[in-house]
Amino acid sequence: MPEPALRGVGVSPGVAVGPVASMGAGVPEPPADGHPPPNPAAEAEAAAAALEAVAADLEARGERAGGDAADVLQAQAMMALDPGLAEKVEQATAVGRTAARAVFEAFAGYREELAEASQYLAARVADLDDVRDRAVARLLGVPMPGVPDPGHPFVLVARDLAPADTAALDRRTVLAFVTEEGGPTSHTAILARSLGVPAVVGCAGASGLADGVQVLVDGGSGEVVPDPAEAAAAAATRRDAARRAALAGSPSGPGATADGQRVLLLANVRGPAEVPDALAAGAEGVGLLRTEFLFLDRTEPPAVAEQERAYRQVLDAFPAGAKVVIRTLDAGADKPLAFLSPGDEPNPALGQRGLRAVRRSPEVLAGQLEAVGRAAAAGRAEAWVMAPMVATAAEAAWFRDQARHQGVAMAGVMVEVPAAALLAEAVLAEADFASIGTNDLAQYTYAADRQVSGLAAFQDPWQPALLALVARVGEAGRSLGKPVGVCGEAAGDPLLALVLAGLGATSLSMAPAALAEVRLLLARHTMEDCRRLAAAALAAPDAATARRRVREAAPAATELGL
Ligand code: PEP
Numbered sequence: 159m160p161e162p163a164l165r166g167v168g169v170s171p172g173v174a175v176g177p178v179a180s181m182g183a184g185v186p187e188p189p190a191d192g193h194p195p196p197n198p199a200a201e202a203e204a205a206a207a208a209l210e211a212v213a214a215d216l217e218a219r220g221e222r223a224g225g226d227a228a229d230v231l232q233a234q235a236m237m238a239l240d241p242g243l244a245e246k247v248e249q250a251t252a253v254g255r256t257a258a259r260a261v262f263e264a265f266a267g268y269r270e271e272l273a274e275a276s277q278y279l280a281a282r283v284a285d286l287d288d289v290r291d292r293a294v295a296r297l298l299g300v301p302m303p304g305v306p307d308p309g310h311p312f313v314l315v316a317r318d319l320a321p322a323d324t325a326a327l328d329r330r331t332v333l334a335f336v337t338e339e340g341g342p343t344s345h346t347a348i349l350a351r352s353l354g355v356p357a358v359v360g361c362a363g364a365s366g367l368a369d370g371v372q373v374l375v376d377g378g379s380g381e382v383v384p385d386p387a388e389a390a391a392a393a394a395t396r397r398d399a400a401r402r403a404a405l406a407g408s409p410s411g412p413g414a415t416a417d418g419q420r421v422l423l424l425a426n427v428r429g430p431a432e433v434p435d436a437l438a439a440g441a442e443g444v445g446l447l448r449t450e451f452l453f454l455d456r457t458e459p460p461a462v463a464e465q466e467r468a469y470r471q472v473l474d475a476f477p478a479g480a481k482v483v484i485r486t487l488d489a490g491a492d493k494p495l496a497f498l499s500p501g502d503e504p505n506p507a508l509g510q511r512g513l514r515a516v517r518r519s520p521e522v523l524a525g526q527l528e529a530v531g532r533a534a535a536a537g538r539a540e541a542w543v544m545a546p547m548v549a550t551a552a553e554a555a556w557f558r559d560q561a562r563h564q565g566v567a568m569a570g571v572m573v574e575v576p577a578a579a580l581l582a583e584a585v586l587a588e589a590d591f592a593s594i595g596t597n598d599l600a601q602y603t604y605a606a607d608r609q610v611s612g613l614a615a616f617q618d619p620w621q622p623a624l625l626a627l628v629a630r631v632g633e634a635g636r637s638l639g640k641p642v643g644v645c646g647e648a649a650g651d652p653l654l655a656l657v658l659a660g661l662g663a664t665s666l667s668m669a670p671a672a673l674a675e676v677r678l679l680l681a682r683h684t685m686e687d688c689r690r691l692a693a694a695a696l697a698a699p700d701a702a703t704a705r706r707r708v709r710e711a712a713p714a715a716t717e718l719g720l
Pocket residue numbers: 348446448488574594595596597598599645646647
């Protein structure tokens with residue numbers, strides 16, 4: 159009998175069929191003593207064999223990956239084969255440690271030496287920990303940590319995905335994501351949309367899918383079907399191909415309503431590597447450059463020159479006059495960073511995150527703003543900069559002053575905290591523009607952690623309370639004559655994009671894959687239509703009613719299959 163279909167929340171449209179490969183969870187610390195007491199010679203041999211196997215695997219993966227990744231993997235393979243490490247392992251087995259424990263302890267000593275040796279080597283301790291975990295996993299017989307590499311394309315199944323887990327994901331091999339946890343604004347959802355791969359999150363039972371089982375993933379409906387019948391898989395793939403073909407024939411060029419009112423259509427990107435997709439999708443610029451990509455997996459911030467190069471790459475990819483909005487580091491909560499986020503907070507989402515975190519370490523922000531300032535002076539497109547998690551007008555003013563000091567002309571705020579939306583006029587008076595982060599704004603408006611899949615309904619950006627806050631910021635922008643964008647995931651929902659434009663958003667920024675649908679639907683409605691739809695959504699008692707009323711009042715969406 160076929161296994162029953164699983165259902166979660168479809169967060170990135172498209173259909174994929176392929177074999178499951180699961181993300182390895184954390185590797186446990188091996189127990190200090192073995193029962194019965196281990197045989198030192200046998201344990202030493204087992205440890206050496208595990209380290210050799212890890213090195214061979216890393217080398218093989220490096221050869222397959224090529225480019226920069228090959229160098230990193232080769233360096234890791236050399237760590238596994240380091241004679242100093244082998245000596246430490248032997249010393250530990252000689253005093254009765256098991257092979258796994260000996261490897262674990264030997265790496266601890268090696269790690270300390272490395273951290274003290276030089277700044278460059280200190281930055282490699284994360285790579286070293288990865289090598290240790292791989293060797294220990296082998297010896298304990300538990301799954302390898304991190305993104306699997308089965309050697310063929312696969313559907314990645316995980317409990318949830320953190321930014322550091324996925325920094326090096328290769329979309330040529332990941333066919334789709336399925337996660338047990340996570341809501342529509344989780345990191346997994348954002349990542350999947352930016353890679354343009356189908357994804358289903360909050361999918362109960364996903365962790366029970368065995369590696370190698372074929373699954374059909376429908377990132378629109380949220381269905382995950384193990385061992386799908388051939389006819390069903392073919393039909394789903396055909397439907398998806400038809401959807402893509404309809405979009406391919408849609409208008410290109412700048413975003414505008416049917417009556418010619420401009421709504422800038424921008425891309426959310428996580429670094430220069432995603433810029434080609436944004437350009438191919440006709441993005442008019444970047445509305446959210448998530449700069450965390452430069453800081454992940456580091457033990458200290460990247461140098462100013464390295465940051466400047468990365469920002470320049472993005473700025474130079476767009477024409478003069480286009481804008482690229484660089485968000486300063488948003489560390490903490492769902493984006494923890496080793497050197498900035500306090501590890502002992504009881505409630506990190508309500509703690510030292512975003513602008514608050516860098517106010518405690520002003521040198522990190524100063525370095526980043528200096529890099530933006532330098533890139534802005536020499537780059538082609540216009541560099542705007544904005545701070546995440548601004549709650550008060552005083553914070554907005556402080557940030558603007560820091561940015562000006564580094565020569566950045568346009569300094570804005572992300573509106574992600576209800577307090578900033580409620581006092582939007584006062585906050586915007588101290589900023590050059592605002593960009594609404596609906597993912598966090600929903601989280602804080604509904605007191606619902608965006609990482610908890612059981613609370614996904616509160617993360618629905620159609621919630622009228624959330625839209626009322628967006629309306630408030632839109633009004634403030636209109637009255638002060640300052641741009642107000644939306645860069646949360648809400649902007650990439652074509653029907654909701656109409657509502658956001660009607661609420662006063664002057665730009666919408668989204669994953670490149672969403673641009674075509676939003677552009678198409680916007681072009682079919684006048685700004686007056688958008689205002690009417692916005693009023694209908696605001697007057698609804700709940701998200702489902704808001705969505706239904708707007709859909710009924712915008713028949714073009716149904717006609718276009720959106
Ligand atoms: C948001 O909160 O809506 C946002 C765009 O920022 P992030 O998802 O990176 O927190």
